[in-house]
Amino acid sequence: MSTFLATPDRTDFVPFQPTDEQARFLLGLFELDPVTGRRRYRRAVISRPKGWGKSPLLSAWIIAESLAPVVPDGWDAHGQPVARPWAELRTPWAQVCATSAEQTANAWVPLLEMIRGGSVVDEYDLDPMDTFIAMPKGRIEPVTAAATSREGNRPIACLLDQTESWLPANGGVRLAATLRRNLGKTGGVSVEAPNAYFPGLESVAEDSARYWSAIQEGRTQGDDGLLYDHREAPGDTELDDDESLLNGLRIAYGDSASDAGGWVDLRRIMAEVRDPGTDPQDARAFYLGQITHAKGSWVTSPQWNAVADATKYLSYGDTVTLGFDGSVRDDSTALVACRVDDGHLELLACWEKPLVRDDEWSVPGLEVDAAVAAAMQRFRVIGFYADPPYWETYVDRWNSLYGRKMRVGHRSHPLEWKTNQPSQMEEALKRFLTAVLGGQLSHDGGSQLTRHILNARRRLSATGKLAIGKDPQFPSKKIDAAMAAVLAFECRADALATGKGRIRKSNGFRAQRAI
Template identity: 50%
Template sequence: MPWRGPQYAGEVPTLGWQVLGWMIDMLAAPDRAEYEPFTPTQEQADFILGFYELDPATGKRRYRRGLLSRPRGWGKSPLLAAISCAEALGPVVPDGWDADGEPVGMPWERVRTPLVQIAAVSEDQTKNTWTPLLEMLRLGPVMDAYPGLEPLDSFVNLPRGRMEQVTSSATSRKGNKGVFAVLDQTEEWTVSNGGRRLAQVLRSNATKIGGTTLESPNAFIPGMGSVAEESAAFAQAVVDGRTRGDGLLWDHREAPAETDLTDRESLVAGLRYAYGDSSDHPDGCVLHDPPCPPGWSPIDHIAASFWDTSNDPQVQRSDFLNQITHASDSWITQPEWAGVAAADKVVAEDEEIVLGFDGSRRRSHGVTDATALVGCRVRDGHLFLLGCWEQPDGLFGRDWQVPTVEVLAAVEEAFRRYRVVGMYADPAKWESHVATWEAKHGRRLKVKATMQHPIEWWMTGGRASLIVRALEKFRSSVVDGELTHDGSSVLTRHVLNSRRRESRSGIQIAKEHPESPRKIDAAVAAVLAWQCRVDALAKGLGKKKAARSGRVVVLR
């Protein structure tokens, strides 16, 4: 085998090694003047090894779904075509273990008649994968090895089964039991073009028979509600523990957030990272040691396109740096927020901090807003999430209520553990609790919202000008790099969910629409904490560094 793959050697059982061997033996590399065997790069091989990983306890495929997100020209289409061919004919179904304890695979036809589908929202999109697929079959040894194989222009007859393109409505696909489906360019699959429904049907059909699906988006634009965006939300929910679902192999890589489009060295470095093994840079790839040899993606040529004034910089970022940037009405962009992440910073116990709080209560309909508590170290403006209580997705969130006792305990723990010199809280629906905090802690606070109400800081009502100024201070501090944050996935998600909304007083923030399940409450709590820190600095606090160091304690 030409791949190193040390992370899989003897550690994780996978059918990937057999699948890779089958691809090399059976398939032709597409778009070649003469026959060459299809040989995945190291990076592509690593994905195959992961996609065909097995659960050691059950011996079954670990992933129901896969998502491979890379920039344009990376080589997704040939890889997807090769995987589709393997699913149609190769050893992709677990069949126990051999005498050495290694997993064994068998073709689908030994279990059921295979149907493999290449799906997109337009015929042109299906050709991305379909065209190289036909070349791989027609020019490869697979034609001799599988009598009865007929790669026709619009479909492929298998010795037993079929491969087909799918561009029709989702309803016409219902009941077609595909063992595998490619969902191509899902950043463009939306409700309006039927993509969301088509994705649901294809996944359901595969799930019924133990099959799999594989998405291949470029970077999506947040707020469009695309299939790729929904998959990203599911992946994040798994990471955050907001769902019991799993079974998704999420493989997205983008250029670093600090990639500077105006600096050639920085831009080339970002492109080399995004393109990985396919980069044609003479120094080889940046992913492996020793580096893989140069690939086919013209990095210098792509870099030059960024300075063509007729090209939209945001489209360039999405297409070639694979950066998930922002919706047109985003308040803070992903690169801006990622640029001030500092996960390695620690906040010691007994350090001087301020708190921001945004609460919620159960709603009679829709998804209940989240409740969030955010801390900010006064001396350097480092934000860290102390707690966020969110309604779980799906059935597990039915009849959910904010765990008030847990929230109150988290607030008290913050006051016990740190030197809290100020706290700003939006009291909406939490008026009695905010009043209790003021009575208990108000006298010790060095920063007070008002003398009468030291903690109460309304984010609604007749305080529009104050709210606008607080939001602008926060955003400018992000853009100018004056604050840092702990990299919390929850806080990041809430900040990036926030949308700009014009008011008579200036820019405010809101959810994309009032009933949206994409919450922003942790972002609001962060703004309150930052405003409290600004007021603390105005009083001369935060000039002395804490004497002790420790670790961030996140309360749940």
């Protein structure tokens, strides 16, 4: 890339040189599986704010995929990987894809400049025309056609530009699925280059983020062929505070920021963020890389990220309260613990239907029962709120086993806490949200609990009380872990309010003493 390509948007020739940050992404993209010798990733996402340099980087990548020796071809005598170009296997056909001609130009114009301004034209005998790049064998072309016209093509590489705007309504979701099917025929690779997506629009970028979460949570049955590289400013970045905003921009732009020797003038970006014509949510998405919130969100991503603390974790013997919300088949089931002394939340277990279709799947009751028993052994549990529907038998059993040890809850049924009681549910939701906004709770940043929290939508009960529920348009987006977290935190609040949450040391463990 650096030898044969020019940097775009320059009056004089400057060789293309990726930043260290961009080079790390490229190294990851070409990583090999040491067992099979094949490339590890079949899909990738590089999500960065506007102006970071996604288009030149991925223009360089797709040129390299088309011309350079990138197809693994075994190992040499020293154990180093060797490769050959696609042209030795098949006709290399690469595509720069978007949902409109204007959008495609974001990547296509820099690509033409990088080829025409460098020595790659002579070295590889290219003919860079406005509508496609002709190679001695194969071509690189822009794609904006409907998904149906792309079915059956056999590309070796596809650049999917600005996938935060690839939606079901404009055919983007269908186009992405078609392109990936076509790449599957050749063993090719796709790379997405989105800005931060807006949750709830069901864009291709949002779907890829959801897929990455599923990989992290082990719900893809061993499939980990997605390289996901997203960076955003801290959740507590304040747009009207100079120091906070500048720090957030430095983190979001990384090596591309002027403060790090890059080309992005952060002071100018600050002015754009604060321009009265810039919507604050747009500013956070486009310049800070923050995935904000969908319409009707209960908790936004920046709010939840602001109370994430990966340095905190629950330890054996901690005094905690538990929350449980369950289902049987299509919904998920979750168990959450909340440490009493500081309000730190941890998802202990969550059972969700696998992404691979399985009509026989149901929540494994014995595993749930075992997880509850394990929590009782691991922690000093002083309260446990469980929503009983579908799990009445288990809740009754837990009451009989653990009820006498609970310091909060109804005297006869200390574990039972019904979420269908509008007034008490509203109070619990308000208390939880107030704690998030005030930094009075924390979590470890785990993807599964985060996903459930951000899936929750505000709604009103029949009596006009605040409630949360799933997005009715997308019922597959579960919120059970969010409800379990609310119950665990509410149980802690009740313990503190009744004076039963005071901590003392006993036998080397944190213990609970009623006042």
